[in-house]
Structure formats: C-alpha cells, structure tokens
Amino acid sequence: MNVFKKVFLFYYEGFRSMTLGKTLWIIILIKLFIMFAILKVFFFPNFLSSKGDTKEEKSEYIVNEMEKRTINN
Amino acid sequence: MEDLVLWSRAQFALTAIYHWLFVPLTLGLGIIIGVMETIYYRTKNEQWKTITKFWMRLFGVNFAIGVATGLILEFQFGTNWSNYSWFVGDIFGAPLAIEGILAFFMEATFIAIMFFGWNKVSKGFHLASTWLTVFGASISALWILIANAWMQFPTGMSFNPDTVRNEMTDFWAVALSPIAINKFFHTVTSCWVVGSAACIGVSAWFLLKKQHIEFAKKSIKIAAIVGLAGIALTIYTGDGSAYQVAQKQPMKLAAMEGLYKGQTQAPLVAFGILKPHEKAMQDIENPSYFNIGIPYVLSFLSYRDINAYVPGITDLLNGGYPTKDGSKELSAKEKMESGKKAIQALADYKKAKKAGNEYETQKQLRILNDNYSNFGYGFIKDESELIPNVAITFYAFRFMIIFGSLFILMFIVITYLIGKKKPFENYKWFLWLCILCIPLAYMVSQSGWIVAEMGRQPWVIQDLMPTSAAISALSSSSVATTFIIFCVLFTVLLIAELSIMFKQIKKGF
Incomplete structure (x- = not known):
C-alpha cells in the first residue's frame, strides 16, 4: 500500500470511528460557518477597502484621519 | 467618539477574555497529557494509557470548542481597528501569519495522530505526536505574544511616511524583545498552573464521589508536580515581566502600585485600599486609605537596586526627573x-x-x-488621558499576586498529602478547595491580562498610537451590536463546552 493511501485510510477510519469527535466536528463546522459566512461577511468588512482602492488612497485616508484626531482639530 | 472607543475596547476585551478561557486549558492540559503519556511509554503500564486517554478527551473538547475563537480578534482588526492595522503594517501581520501557517498546521496534523493513532502507529510515534501537538500549541501562543509584546514595546521597525506604516527592519529584535520573551514564558507557564488546577479539581471530584480513586490520585500527583513547576516559573518570569514594565512602561508600573509620587527605596504594596483617583491626585503623598508596604522591594524589583528612584504617576506627567542615561525626562x-x-x-x-x-x-x-x-x-x-485606570490595574495586580501565590502552597500541600499514609480522599474539605481552585486559577490568569492590557492604556502601541487614534470611524451602535452578538455566541459556546465536558467527566476514565 502506498504512503498516500495509508494516510488516507488513517484519516478515513479515524473520522469514521469517531463518537464524541462527531459532535465536536459539528460544533466546529457550525462555528466556522457563523464566523466566516455571517460575521465576516455582514458585520466585519474590511473598513479601509471602503475608503480607497489603492494603497496610496488608503494611506491618504489614514493621514487625514490622524490629522483630524490631533489636538489641533 | 468616547462611546466608540469604549465599545471598541469592550468588544475586544470580551472576545479576548472568552478566547482566554480556552487557551490556558489547551496549553496546560497539553503538558500534563504529555507527561502522562511519557510515563505510559516508559512503564508500559496500561493504567497510564487509560489516564492519558481520559484527559486527552477533555483536551479534545476544549480544543474543538476553543479553536478559531481567536480569529474573531483578527476580524476586529480589519473592521474596528483599521487605523491601527494600517499603521502597524507587516509587523503585526508577520507573526500572526507564521502562527496561522506553521503552528496551526503543526497542531492540526499531530492532533489527528494523537486522537486517531492509538494502536495504529507505534507508541513512540504517538508520544512524539502528543508532544508535537503541545509544542505546536505553545509556538502558536508565542507568535501571538510576540505581536502583543511589540505593542507594549515597539522595536525592530522604522516608520515609512510614504505608506504611513511601520515596517519591520529587524525580525529578531521583534521576535526576541525582552518583553516578548518574558511574556511568552510567563503566559505559557501560568497556563500549566491553570491546566494543573483543572486536572486536580476534576480528580478531587472523583475522590469525593469515591470513583476511579487510583486514577484520580495518579492524575493529582502529576498535575501537582506540573503545577508546582508552572507556578515557580510563572513567578520567576513574572519578576522579569515586571522589571521590563518598569523600564518600558513606567506609567503601568505606577498604576499597578498605586504610586502617585515617586520615591527612592520604594516599598512594594502587599495590600492596600486606594482612595478614589481624583482624591489620590490631590493627596499624592497618601493616595491610599491604608496599605501594607514591604520596604525597598519595589525599587529592587524595578531597577535591581534598593535605593533606585521609582517615578510615580504625577512625576511621569510632570517629567524633570533624571533618566537612566542621565538626561531629564520630558513632561x-x-x-x-x-x-x-x-x-x-x-x-x-x-x-x-x-x-x-x-x-x-x-x-x-x-x-x-x-x-x-x-x-x-x-x-x-x-x-489626564495618559493615566490608566489605577484602581482596576492595582486590584487586578494584587489579585493575581496574592491568589497566584496561594497556588504554590496548594501544590506543595497536595504533593505532601498524597504521599501520606492517611488516604488523600479523606480530606474532604481540602478536596472541595481543590475544586474551587479551578475557577480561581482562571480568575488569576484573566486578572494577569487585565493588568497587562488595562495598565497600558491609553496606548494601543506604546507612545506611538493611543486607542482613540487606532479605531475606525464607525458608528458606536454598530460596534455595540457586534458586541452583543459576540456575547451571545461565546456564551453558547461556553455552555456547549461545559455541558460536553461535564458529560465526559461523568463517564469517567
């Protein structure tokens, strides 16, 4: 049996014979779904991407923000 | 703006605190499992295999529920802390990327062998996989702590005004900064204490129930030894951490000690009740209602010299005192x-x-x-914005030191009692104390983080960026909404963890 098949069977049999592990995997998958498909998409967009497309535009935005937040303003 | 700063900080703190419920048990229980399996490997005694597998199950539950909870912190960097994320550039990104690629995949590979590999791979290979999982988890923590340490003591970088970003110029200065080294060992070894407290507490519950007595006592023995080593190293590295705080973050040190007016031969406050901050600022000579001080100790611990001058909060604001290099500190x-x-x-x-x-x-x-x-x-x-919340920092520090130190006593007493002729399970009150030590260990661990993070306010990056400049220009209500979502999500996860964990504990060895 080649190495890849051995590794595949190792994982396959491991996952198949899981008992407690199945519950844990379900929790992990639900959690990852909530995190990446809901939280990341709807609540945690990349803020700076909405302020500029290029690095120059983003750095310009940051400098302006910094100026705004100094004690002069 | 103030609301936004508070909500952003509260959200980050909530996420970090919840995340930190899972991490210490993974790191602490990991090393205990490693030791137990090593004993099994050396003695070939099947009892040790049963014991190892039981704790490994609990480790697995905690790992599965806790895995990726830290990713939410990274989501927040991009959304809530975009100014900060841009400003730190690749310095923060590099360690986090290494953490994700190297350490996480290392853990993921070897954890599979750890759980699926019993009777399928050789005993030696299985043992190596267990240790590599533990090592991977610790390395994972290392990169996160390096990133955190850089925020407390920015080094190994130069600022590029064209990109408005700090750029790494010396990777090793970042990775091996004295703050990072102390923080890593202090944090990881304190996790051994949490893991040991959990192992001892659960075993004590078995003893109270008169179940699995031999297995439980064997577990307690190992956990007490790991815990004792852990707490000794935590204290040693804690001293190193405090020394670094004195050099790099003197305001944090002053807040930790409730020291408003600097002094030579400064005493360490063992315990005290502080006056409210405004009152203390008016009466800087006597900022507390009462305190028990240990003469010279603060000067010695801060500068390794009993006569050293330790600046207080007002000195740090007023400046003018001589620094180490002989120049005068700016106000x-x-x-x-x-x-x-x-x-x-x-x-x-x-x-x-x-x-x-x-x-x-x-x-x-x-x-x-x-x-x-x-x-x-x-x-x-x-x-006044430069002063952190003195009361929280002061009391959290005392809580960590006082209750943390009790664990030395606890582990020594356990090691002594377990070797005595009178059965350990007969000391019922002590067994209850062992169970109580589980939440106490978590509280001590969390209070350490509160000292580190509340004490460094207002800085996100020491001296370079305060929290108010680091946050994105979002509406505070949107941050408040995600705060509530996290609160619900993490509470559900915690309930899931505890219920699965309790079920597994009830099943026994």
Whole structure:
C-alpha cells in the first residue's frame, strides 16, 4: 500500500470511528460557518477597502484621519 | 467618539477574555497529557494509557470548542481597528501569519495522530505526536505574544511616511524583545498552573464521589508536580515581566502600585485600599486609605537596586526627573507638543511630496524623525488621558499576586498529602478547595491580562498610537451590536463546552 493511501485510510477510519469527535466536528463546522459566512461577511468588512482602492488612497485616508484626531482639530 | 472607543475596547476585551478561557486549558492540559503519556511509554503500564486517554478527551473538547475563537480578534482588526492595522503594517501581520501557517498546521496534523493513532502507529510515534501537538500549541501562543509584546514595546521597525506604516527592519529584535520573551514564558507557564488546577479539581471530584480513586490520585500527583513547576516559573518570569514594565512602561508600573509620587527605596504594596483617583491626585503623598508596604522591594524589583528612584504617576506627567542615561525626562505636555509636531510634519511631508517640493519634503521628514518617538502623544487632548485606570490595574495586580501565590502552597500541600499514609480522599474539605481552585486559577490568569492590557492604556502601541487614534470611524451602535452578538455566541459556546465536558467527566476514565 502506498504512503498516500495509508494516510488516507488513517484519516478515513479515524473520522469514521469517531463518537464524541462527531459532535465536536459539528460544533466546529457550525462555528466556522457563523464566523466566516455571517460575521465576516455582514458585520466585519474590511473598513479601509471602503475608503480607497489603492494603497496610496488608503494611506491618504489614514493621514487625514490622524490629522483630524490631533489636538489641533 | 468616547462611546466608540469604549465599545471598541469592550468588544475586544470580551472576545479576548472568552478566547482566554480556552487557551490556558489547551496549553496546560497539553503538558500534563504529555507527561502522562511519557510515563505510559516508559512503564508500559496500561493504567497510564487509560489516564492519558481520559484527559486527552477533555483536551479534545476544549480544543474543538476553543479553536478559531481567536480569529474573531483578527476580524476586529480589519473592521474596528483599521487605523491601527494600517499603521502597524507587516509587523503585526508577520507573526500572526507564521502562527496561522506553521503552528496551526503543526497542531492540526499531530492532533489527528494523537486522537486517531492509538494502536495504529507505534507508541513512540504517538508520544512524539502528543508532544508535537503541545509544542505546536505553545509556538502558536508565542507568535501571538510576540505581536502583543511589540505593542507594549515597539522595536525592530522604522516608520515609512510614504505608506504611513511601520515596517519591520529587524525580525529578531521583534521576535526576541525582552518583553516578548518574558511574556511568552510567563503566559505559557501560568497556563500549566491553570491546566494543573483543572486536572486536580476534576480528580478531587472523583475522590469525593469515591470513583476511579487510583486514577484520580495518579492524575493529582502529576498535575501537582506540573503545577508546582508552572507556578515557580510563572513567578520567576513574572519578576522579569515586571522589571521590563518598569523600564518600558513606567506609567503601568505606577498604576499597578498605586504610586502617585515617586520615591527612592520604594516599598512594594502587599495590600492596600486606594482612595478614589481624583482624591489620590490631590493627596499624592497618601493616595491610599491604608496599605501594607514591604520596604525597598519595589525599587529592587524595578531597577535591581534598593535605593533606585521609582517615578510615580504625577512625576511621569510632570517629567524633570533624571533618566537612566542621565538626561531629564520630558513632561507629558512636552511630549504632547512633540507628538503634535510629528503628526503635522507627516501631513506636511505628504503635501510637499505631492507638490514635488524636495526641500520642504526633507525638512518635514527631519521634523517627523526627530519627534517620532512621541508620535502618539500628539493625539492626547489632556494629560489626564495618559493615566490608566489605577484602581482596576492595582486590584487586578494584587489579585493575581496574592491568589497566584496561594497556588504554590496548594501544590506543595497536595504533593505532601498524597504521599501520606492517611488516604488523600479523606480530606474532604481540602478536596472541595481543590475544586474551587479551578475557577480561581482562571480568575488569576484573566486578572494577569487585565493588568497587562488595562495598565497600558491609553496606548494601543506604546507612545506611538493611543486607542482613540487606532479605531475606525464607525458608528458606536454598530460596534455595540457586534458586541452583543459576540456575547451571545461565546456564551453558547461556553455552555456547549461545559455541558460536553461535564458529560465526559461523568463517564469517567
């Protein structure tokens, strides 16, 4: 049996014979779904991407923000 | 703006605190499992295999529920802390990327062998996989702590005014900064204490129930030894951490000690009741209602010299005291002026460069470089903002020290009692105390983080960027909404963890 098949069977049999592990995997998958498909998409967009497309535009935005937040303003 | 700062901080704190419920048990229980399996490997005694597998199950539950909870912190960087994320550039990104690629995949590979590999791979290979999982988890923590340490003591970088980002110039200065080294060992070894407390507490529950007595006592023995080693190393590295705080974050040290007026031969406050901050500021000679001080100790621990001068909160604001290199420390107002110049120079540099005015560009660059070390002070509106919450920092520090130290006693007593002729399970009150030590260990661990993170306020990056400048211009209500979502999500996860964990514990060995 080649190495890849051995590794595949190792994982396959491991996952198949899981008992407690199945519950844990379900929790992990639900959690990852909530995190990446809901939280990341709807609540945690990349803020700076909405302020500029290029690095120059983003750095310009940051400098302006910094100026705004100094004690002069 | 103030609301937004508070909600953003509260959200980050909530996420970090919940995340930190899972991490210490993974790191602490991991090392205990490693030791147990090593004993099994050496003795070939099947009892040790059963014991190892039981604790490995609990480790698995905790790992599965806790895995990726830290990713939410990274989501927040991009959304809530975008100014900060941009400003730190690749310095923060590099360690986190290494953590994700190297350590996480290392853990993921070997954890599979750890759980699926019993009777399928050789005993030696299985043992190596267990240790590599533990090692991977610790390395994972290392990169996160390096990133955190850089925020407390920014080093190994230079500021690029064109990109408005700090760029790493010396990876090893970042990775091996004294703050990072102390923080890593202090954090990881304190996790051994949490893991040991959990192992002892659960085993004590079995003893109270008169179940699995031999297995439980064997577990307690190992956990007490690991715990004792853990707490000894935690104290040693804690001293190193506090020494670094004295050098790099003197305001944090002053808050930890409730020290408003600096002094030579400064005593360490063993315990005390502080006056409210406003009152203490008016009566800096007597800022507490009462305190028990240990003479000379603060000077010695801070500067390794019993006669050393330790600046207090007001000294740090007023400046003028001699520093280590013989120069006079600047006052907060002078630093604020210098920071303001740096920020203005950055804006003028960008304008001059755009206009193609080379002379002006170079002039502004010089001003920026000369004042960059105080860059963050330019965002401070009032010098009182430079003082962290003294009461929280002071009491959290005392809580960590006092209850943390009790664990030495606890582990020594356990090691003594377990070797005595009278059965350990007969000391019922002590077994209950062992169970109580589980939440106590978590509280001590969390209070350590509260000292580290609340004590460094207002800085997100020490001296370079305060929290108020680091946050994105979002509406505070949107941050409040995600705060509530996290609160619900993490509570559900915690309930899931505890219920699965309790079921597994009830099943026994």
